[in-house]
Amino acid sequence: MRILSWVYLCLAYAFVLLPVVVLVVFSFQDGRLPVPPFQGFSLQWYEKILSDTGLMTALWHSALVAFVSSAVALVLGFLAAHALARVRLPGSVVLRGVLIAPMTVSYLIIALGLLTLFNQTGIKLSLWTAGIGHVVINLPLCFAMAYAAMGDHQKTAERAARDLGASEAQVLWLISAPMLAPALAAAFFLSVTFSWDEFIIAFLLTRFDVTLPVEIWSMLRSGLSPATNAVGSLVFLVSITAVVMAEVFVFRRAK
Numbered sequence: 001m002r003i004l005s006w007v008y009l010c011l012a013y014a015f016v017l018l019p020v021v022v023l024v025v026f027s028f029q030d031g032r033l034p035v036p037p038f039q040g041f042s043l044q045w046y047e048k049i050l051s052d053t054g055l056m057t058a059l060w061h062s063a064l065v066a067f068v069s070s071a072v073a074l075v076l077g078f079l080a081a082h083a084l085a086r087v088r089l090p091g092s093v094v095l096r097g098v099l100i101a102p103m104t105v106s107y108l109i110i111a112l113g114l115l116t117l118f119n120q121t122g123i124k125l126s127l128w129t130a131g132i133g134h135v136v137i138n139l140p141l142c143f144a145m146a147y148a149a150m151g152d153h154q155k156t157a158e159r160a161a162r163d164l165g166a167s168e169a170q171v172l173w174l175i176s177a178p179m180l181a182p183a184l185a186a187a188f189f190l191s192v193t194f195s196w197d198e199f200i201i202a203f204l205l206t207r208f209d210v211t212l213p214v215e216i217w218s219m220l221r222s223g224l225s226p227a228t229n230a231v232g233s234l235v236f237l238v239s240i241t242a243v244v245m246a247e248v249f250v251f252r253r254a255k
Contacts, residue, residue, distance in 0.1 A: 020236060027229035045230040055231065058215035062196055065127055065211055069134035070191035074184060076135070077142025082176060085150045086158070096147070103140045110136055111204040118205070125207040133201035138191035145190075149183035193239060 030042040049055050080099060084092050102110060114133050115125075123129060154176060161175045177184065199213040206214065212235065219228050 023229050024233045024236070027226055027233045029226040029229070045226040046234075049227055049230050049234070055212075055215055058210055058212045059234075061127055061209055062212035065131045065134060065202070066192045066195040069131040069195050070138055070188050072131075073135045073138035073191055074142045074188050077139050077144075077187065078146045078177070078180070078184060079172075080139075081143050081146035081150065082172065085147055086155065099143050100140045102136055103144070107137060107198070107200045111201045114201075115204050125205055127206060127209045127211075129205040130202050130211065133205050134191075134195040134198060137198070137201065138194060141191060141194070142184075142187040145183050145187040146180060149180050154179050189243070196235070196239070 027045060028041050028043070029045070083089075084096055089095065111133060114129070114136070117123075118125065118129055157179065158171050158175050161171045166174070197213060199217065202211040203214050203217070210218075212231070216228060216231055219231075
């Protein structure tokens with residue numbers, strides 16, 4: 001039975017990681033197509049993408065939109081979760097449902113709705129409009145994770161801080177946020193990951209300043225190339241680095 005468990009575990013990891021391994025291996029392909037057989041080791045495709053100004057600009061745009069929109073979504077989600085968890089408001093169940101509702105809506109529908117809104121109000125498409133779209137899709141996640149992590153022990157600590165003369169801003173900054181740090185960090189990193197990889201909203205709500213997924217889509221229109229594999233490998237490396245840093249500096253400290 002133990003052997004079967006290990007076999008199942010190995011098969012599960014192979015199923016999940018095999019596409020990533022293939023992507024990374026063929027990013028070092030010496031030929032012009034990322035297909036078997038492997039024709040030799042080469043760094044030419046990494047040199048090509050790192051010297052591509054348009055690609056590096058798109059990479060910077062993706063990082064900017066991901067981190068800024070995730071930070072805004074985290075702050076708004078945390079404040080909304082704290083308010084609905086600590087204050088009894090009429091129709092609070094409905095308010096929670098409205099905040100979480102965008103998680104059940106297709107990104108395409110959200111993007112089309114925002115595109116219509118921006119066109120009607122005369123707002124020009126840019127990285128800012130893409131960032132607004134990413135806040136819309138990430139705020140429900142941040143709200144749900146922050147709300148689920150709030151418990152009675154935090155409420156007791158907040159009440160004690162108020163009794164000692166702390167203002168509401170001090171309670172939020174010095175008591176609530178530090179006690180929820182693991183949940184908030186997890187929400188932030190998940191939001192960054194979703195925003196980093198998101199294509200539909202970025203495609204419909206940007207014009208000239210595109211993000212990395214849109215740039216990769218443009219590259220794929222001209223056919224397969226080891227250069228696209230190299231871009232995917234760098235993105236995977238950044239994601240893994242972020243996860244490892246979160247584990248070392250946030251979650252392990254919380255444990």
